[in-house]
Amino acid sequence: MLAGKANSCIFEDTVKHQTMSLRFPCVMMLLLLSFVSKAQDVKWIPFHWTGDTISGKYFDKSAIVIPVSIENIPARFNMQFDLGAVRTVIYGNSIAPYLEAYPELKKKIDPSKTFLIQGENNPMFSRMSLKMGGASFDGLDIGYFKNYGGRLSKEDLLSDAEKHIGTIGPDLFQGKILIIDYPKKRIGICEALPRQYREASFQPFKSGDGRPKIPLTINGKTQYVMFDTGSSIFTLQTTKKEALDAAGAKIIDSLTVNSWGKKLTFYGVKAKKPIKFGTKVLEGSTLYYDEQETFQDFYKFVEILGLTGNAFFLNSTVIIDYKNKLFGVL
Secondary structure (H helix, E strand, O other): HHHHHHHHHHHHHHHHHHHHHHHHHHHHHHHHHHHHHHHHOOOOEEEEEEEEEOOOOEEEEEEHHHHHOOOOOOOOOEEOOOOOOOOEEEEEHHHHHHHHHHHHHHHOOOEEEEEOOOOOOEEEEEEEEEOOOOOEEEEEEEEEEEEOOOOHHHHHHHHOOOOOEEEEEEHHHHOOEEEEEEOOOOOEEEEOOEEEHHOOOOEEEEEEHHHHHHHEEEEOOOEEEEEEEOOOOOEEEEEEHHHHHHHEEEEEEEEEEEEEEEEEEEEEEOOOOOOEEEEEEOOOOEEEEOOOOHHHHHHHHHHOOEEOHHHHHHEEEEEEEEEEEEEEOO
């Protein structure tokens, strides 16, 4: 009986050991899958387009606008998604009524923190909270752009419509991976790139201030341009010399636009060869310039050929990996 019982115990221990050995890899696999799943979680933010009539032409995709909540204030706000800006800002004129109605919000303006915009120093909101879709941002320092933006009337304040009160800049996404899904009108934020986006065509980008400068092949030559989601009308904006070097002198388009309160007329010329990102041919090949060369010094200062924006990528998904400085198009 004792020997039989001992053998029985040995058999039971062996079975338990084998069972544990079989279960251990399964448990590890589940933990690994759970970790990967969490790492690949994407916080999606819906956006919508606003339209505008420019030079008698209607553009239904003139700007990307994101609905936002600020500091739990019971009002519907939105802000333009502008990766060509340096930082996120709230417009002083537009937020003014809410500063008076919510003293705690006004107290968050910190004169000891400043930022430079249009040649002037402005104070900042300190320790702010923003919510956009499935993403929440806490403890933010946000620019307070004094005396800028549209003033809200009493009718505006009573209306349930969204109030446009600022700009979302690239500072919110540093150290993250940003996905701009143009066809589905959504923006995603994640720590690790989900599998379905890994087949995108990737190229390294440059950035010294958070704004991506991406390589484009223009007439067989690789040139860096700033990717600016605040620019939706032009495929590529550059100097007159660069535009005419890459294209013929024949003007095929002209548009008069409002740029930070100043009217500028841009002329479009067609590139001699398709413009590419890596091996991907982009949709459109018109280069625009303004006779006044308004942005020439800016292009030189940040070492770019010019600006590109949403127009090239409206049927694509763009991935900006700020962690590894990679720009992808799918």
